Amino acid sequence: MSLEKTEVDxxxxxxxxxxxxxxxxxxTAKISNVLDLFQRMEAVDTTNVEPMSHxxxxxxxxxxxxxxxTDHHEEYQKLAPAAEKGMYLVPQVID
Structure with a gap:
């Protein structure tokens, strides 16, 4: 699978x-190479391959x-600039 320059833009x-x-x-060439590798990996038959974690x-x-x-939660809450109902309050960063 190859990408076009407009897609990279x-x-x-x-x-x-x-x-x-x-x-x-x-x-564009590097991303296309990675996508080609993914396509080759998808083509491999893994029907009888048991999943593994290691x-x-x-x-x-x-x-x-x-x-x-010991639990220091209460102490840490007292040190926080703003806390309410056991949670730390932070300024909103996403509109």
């Missing part, structure tokens, strides 16, 4: 990043789940 505008005109050709068949040693520290 659109992607860069939507991502709010500036792409220099001299870099558009190179970036390439090595190992068991992780886990420690016992025991509380080791």
């Amino acid at each position: 659109t992607i860069s505008r939507l991502a709010a990043i500036s792409v220099d005109a001299s870099e558009v050709d190179q970036l 390439p090595l068949d190992q068991v992780q040693r886990l420690r016992e789940d025991v509380v080791t520290e």
Whole structure:
């Protein structure tokens, strides 16, 4: 799958990043290569492949789940500039 320069321009505008005109050709080729790799990966038949979370068949040693520290929530709430009902209040950053 190959991208057009206009698509790279659109992607860069939507991502709010500036792409220099001299870099558009190179970036278009790189993104197209990644998309081609994805297409080749999708073509692989994985019907009988069992999903795995790790390439090595190992068991992780886990420690016992025991509380080791006391709850300092109330102390931290008192230090916060603004807190209400157990939550920290912050200025709105998204309109």
